Amino acid sequence: MKKIILDCDPGMDDSVAIVMAAKSPEIELLAVTTVNGNYPVDVTCANARKTLEMIGRTDIPVARGMARPMVRDSPRDPFTHGKDGQGENFLPDPVMPPSKYHAVDLIIETVKRHPREVHLVVTGPMTNIAMALIKEPELGPLVASIVAISGAFGFNEYAFLNATGDTPQSEWNVYVDPEAANIVYRSGIPFTALGLDVATHFDVNFTDREIESLRGRPNKEARFLATAIDFVRNRGFDAYCAVIDCMAVAYVIDPSLVETVRGRVGIETGNGLTLGMTVLDRRHHHAWNDLPEIAMGRHAAYDRFLRLLIDVIGV
């Protein structure tokens, strides 16, 4: 069983990722930490608690984290996750309280309690993680790994066709807090970025039959996913939008799902056309060796990913 902390900004796909992490027999979900991103942190913290209540896992602590990016104002998400931030599932208000710890402190304490065992799965802007690394400079070597939905690297057309940030080639989680992402990319912690190249690939899609079958199941989380898919489709988007963040959880469950490649990546923190872009230096000659080397998802076994997702969510 892999121990993880899920740091997220639910968000409908973050919510499905929470369900997946909480239900997977391969994962021990130690905590859910929430951050400003798709919505303000009070909303993302409430949505994480609503999600855990939906599946009866109120034993998992949910902490409220950073309310804004490290140095900038929070941008408005050009894409919407609906009036409730959960694909208009309108779950009941949560009864469980948030953790008494701030997310940054819960991350630090949890990692220290299980040195070199905790994987940080990050599906929102990296503000909480960067702040934890700043607050506790000894933390980095104690983290087993980071797997993040982060960036767009240009391995295929989807990387930029589906750009989620508000500049032409940026991914939302990096775009919201590029300074935080820069700290985390440079942290030296083993880091895998699953970018839009793989997480929004059009092969990540559901058949009408699969959606109908989810809708007909007795468990609430299967119907939650079907409703989120209806929501994105009614707005003219493809179903994959409801499950982008699930790929990070799936990768922790089964790393053979995503083929990765290593390379040096810098993050654009200057304002303008390329703010938030994750720039991969692919040059043979004169490459910038001071950029951090990370692993990036280049290709995924999309069918197997969807099957795993449906298997975990649907029962």
Ligand code: BDR
């Ligand atoms: C990211 O943007 C958010 O809207 C999703 O939850 C996902 O984490 C993809 O760029």
Ligand code: CA
């Ligand atoms: Ca997210």
